[in-house]
Amino acid sequence: MFENGSALETLSLVASAAAAGLINAVAGGGTLLTFPSLLLCGTPPLVANATSTLALFLGTGGGVLGYRRQFAPIKPWLWRFIPVSILGGYAGSWLLTHTSDRTFSRLVPFLILFATVLFLSQGLIRRIAGVHESGSAEPSTAMIRGAIVFQLFVSVYGGYFGAGIGILMLASLGLIGLSDIHEMNALKTVLAALINLVASAQFVFAGLIDWPKTGLMTAGALVGYFVGSYFSQRIPQSRMRQLISAIGVAIASWTFYKEFLR
Numbered sequence: 001m002f003e004n005g006s007a008l009e010t011l012s013l014v015a016s017a018a019a020a021g022l023i024n025a026v027a028g029g030g031t032l033l034t035f036p037s038l039l040l041c042g043t044p045p046l047v048a049n050a051t052s053t054l055a056l057f058l059g060t061g062g063g064v065l066g067y068r069r070q071f072a073p074i075k076p077w078l079w080r081f082i083p084v085s086i087l088g089g090y091a092g093s094w095l096l097t098h099t100s101d102r103t104f105s106r107l108v109p110f111l112i113l114f115a116t117v118l119f120l121s122q123g124l125i126r127r128i129a130g131v132h133e134s135g136s137a138e139p140s141t142a143m144i145r146g147a148i149v150f151q152l153f154v155s156v157y158g159g160y161f162g163a164g165i166g167i168l169m170l171a172s173l174g175l176i177g178l179s180d181i182h183e184m185n186a187l188k189t190v191l192a193a194l195i196n197l198v199a200s201a202q203f204v205f206a207g208l209i210d211w212p213k214t215g216l217m218t219a220g221a222l223v224g225y226f227v228g229s230y231f232s233q234r235i236p237q238s239r240m241r242q243l244i245s246a247i248g249v250a251i252a253s254w255t256f257y258k259e260f261l262r
Helices: 007-026 031-040 045-066 068-097 101-120 122-129 141-160 165-175 181-205 211-230 237-261
Strands: none
Touching: 007 031, 007 045, 007 181, 007 211, 031 045, 031 101, 045 068, 045 101, 045 181, 045 211, 068 141, 068 181, 101 237, 141 165, 141 181, 165 181, 181 211
């Protein structure tokens, strides 16, 4: 573990948050970096999850700024998905605040593994969802309702842990006919911000936030979100996903060993 307050701890927190913001702006899964980084700095699991959520929410402002030109086309979809995103985010964060630190510690390996599998399966999910197809037909009412229900479950998971919700939302948006990846990323960024906003409010009132670490990570996340959203067309996404998948597998293996085998 890094020594509390050391230069190495500061660097690791800022760098992991910047990388997470960049990754979240492009696809999703940045929690796979911020959460383990906080654990390595000696932060208890529940506090680490809450602190990561708040820092990434505050950093979302950089992503919103980078995607500002995409907001006009997605306004009709925002009004469909905002209510369930807020409701689900509240439900998930409420569940976390009523989970013991020990119980959450034992759930962490499975949550990280689930998020990593989402990352490894991202290409397949996007092909199934038809993200790169153009000229998609107008979605049926049943498809839209199904997507709204799916968003509710994604939001509950997002309020509880959150890693991989961007990938899930992109898949869902592709299924209802959205094809412009930049508009989809803009919509995903706003919805993820709302989920994290509601969850962060719960965590603040529950006293689960490590404020000094939040400040460091917010600074990194702001830069990462802006760079990721603004330069998303130039980022080699496949390489980034391979790296995050490898990190996720390593962290999942370590946490499984720590919780169940040691």
